[in-house]
Amino acid sequence: MRALVKTEAGPGLSLLDVPEPVPGINDVLIKVRRTGICGTDLHIESWDPWAARTINPPLIVGHEFVGEVVEVGSNVTDLHPGDIVSGEGHVICGRCRHCRAGRWHLCANSIGLGVGRDGAFAEYVVLPVTNVWHHWPGIDEEVAAIFDPFGNAVHTALSFPVLGEDVLVSGAGPIGLMAVAVARHAGARYIVVSEPNEYRRTLAERMGATVVVDPRERDLADVQADLHMVEGFDVAMEMSGNPAALRSAIANMAHGGSVAILGIPTAEISLDVNEIVFKMLTLRGIYGREMYETWYKMTVMLQSGLDITPAITHRFSFRDHAAAFAVARSGDSGKVIMDWTA
Numbered sequence: 001m002r003a004l005v006k007t008e009a010g011p012g013l014s015l016l017d018v019p020e021p022v023p024g025i026n027d028v029l030i031k032v033r034r035t036g037i038c039g040t041d042l043h044i045e046s047w048d049p050w051a052a053r054t055i056n057p058p059l060i061v062g063h064e065f066v067g068e069v070v071e072v073g074s075n076v077t078d079l080h081p082g083d084i085v086s087g088e089g090h091v092i093c094g095r096c097r098h099c100r101a102g103r104w105h106l107c108a109n110s111i112g113l114g115v116g117r118d119g120a121f122a123e124y125v126v127l128p129v130t131n132v133w134h135h136w137p138g139i140d141e142e143v144a145a146i147f148d149p150f151g152n153a154v155h156t157a158l159s160f161p162v163l164g165e166d167v168l169v170s171g172a173g174p175i176g177l178m179a180v181a182v183a184r185h186a187g188a189r190y191i192v193v194s195e196p197n198e199y200r201r202t203l204a205e206r207m208g209a210t211v212v213v214d215p216r217e218r219d220l221a222d223v224q225a226d227l228h229m230v231e232g233f234d235v236a237m238e239m240s241g242n243p244a245a246l247r248s249a250i251a252n253m254a255h256g257g258s259v260a261i262l263g264i265p266t267a268e269i270s271l272d273v274n275e276i277v278f279k280m281l282t283l284r285g286i287y288g289r290e291m292y293e294t295w296y297k298m299t300v301m302l303q304s305g306l307d308i309t310p311a312i313t314h315r316f317s318f319r320d321h322a323a324a325f326a327v328a329r330s331g332d333s334g335k336v337i338m339d340w341t342a
């Protein structure tokens with residue numbers, strides 16, 4: 001089969017012919033149809049310090065996908081050839097305290113698809129059946145392909161109640177963009193999006209932002225005044241990984257506000273802890289998705305009218321992977337999809 005492979009330590013990815021993976025008794029073999037490019041894939045492609053520390057080549061990369069079941073292991077009874085599925089990219093250990101308590105998303109030993117085991121940028125991928133999400137018939141395949149980052153957005157946006165609340169989203173990358181739509185769907189009053197990239201600010205407006213702001217040009221306090229907000233944001237979603245964005249969010253929170261932190265900074269961030277203490281803020285780190293409550297919520301919100309399709313901006317054949325990665329890296333894009341059927 002064709003697969004995008006990190007063949008050795010260093011930049012680049014190669015489209016190679018490799019053996020098809022063989023499913024074990026608890027596994028599902030899936031023919032990949034469409035995949036999404038994630039920031040993680042860009043880190044692995046460029047071989048940044050995180051990738052150099054984390055990745056053991058050779059490795060097939062990629063973890064955002066939708067595909068069709070072609071074969072199931074002998075223990076698998078509830079999935080069948082032809083089923084349209086996506087995969088939860090965190091493969092848990094099943095044995096640690098949290099796993100045994102059913103809190104799978106808190107597993108301390110999870111292994112990432114396309115990070116710690118061969119991934120989905122290939123014509124076929126294998127996953128344990130417990131990682132497979134069966135979609136309803138007729139789901140938009142591009143939306144299905146990005147259930148993994150959509151799940152990051154939903155997990156973050158639903159970490160704190162947003163009904164009637166004033167919400168700040170820092171960073172309108174693909175995940176921030178989807179979080180805007182989720183917060184709107186979940187009943188937020190104002191959604192202010194802070195994002196330096198103009199292309200993404202425009203997309204954020206389409207996703208349902210009340211106001212978009214370039215943080216280099218305008219202070220969030222000004223925006224609050226324009227909106228006649230009196231005490232600050234009730235909920236903030238940090239989706240940029242940028243130190244200034246986190247500080248600015250904390251500075252603009254209302255007393256008792258909640259900050260959900262999904263963005264991954266590249267270095268330590270210093271914060272004014274006095275502000276956290278005296279405003280009695282709650283800060284919460286968000287990693288991955290809740291298995292499988294987030295997946296359930298994604299499904300039912302789509303069925304009740306949530307639309308995340310404006311966040312998908314570019315499509316390529318897998319053969320044009322270099323162009324697909326370039327546009328994802330440029331920042332002038334939302335989600336970039338690769339088609340493995342053409």
Ligand code: NAD
Binds near residue numbers: 174175194195197287
């Ligand atoms: P992305 O890098 O495409 O988006 C980040 C956005 O933040 C960019 O559009 C950038 O222009 C913007 N930004 C930069 N400086 C800013 C500032 N000062 N204020 C506001 N915005 C600023 O990433 P993405 O794919 O949308 O992911 C969002 C973040 O979440 C990234 O940091 C990513 O590494 C992280 N992530 C975390 C998890 C998790 O499980 N915790 C999973 C996936 C991604």
Ligand code: ZN
Binds near residue numbers: 095106107
């Ligand atoms: Zn575990």
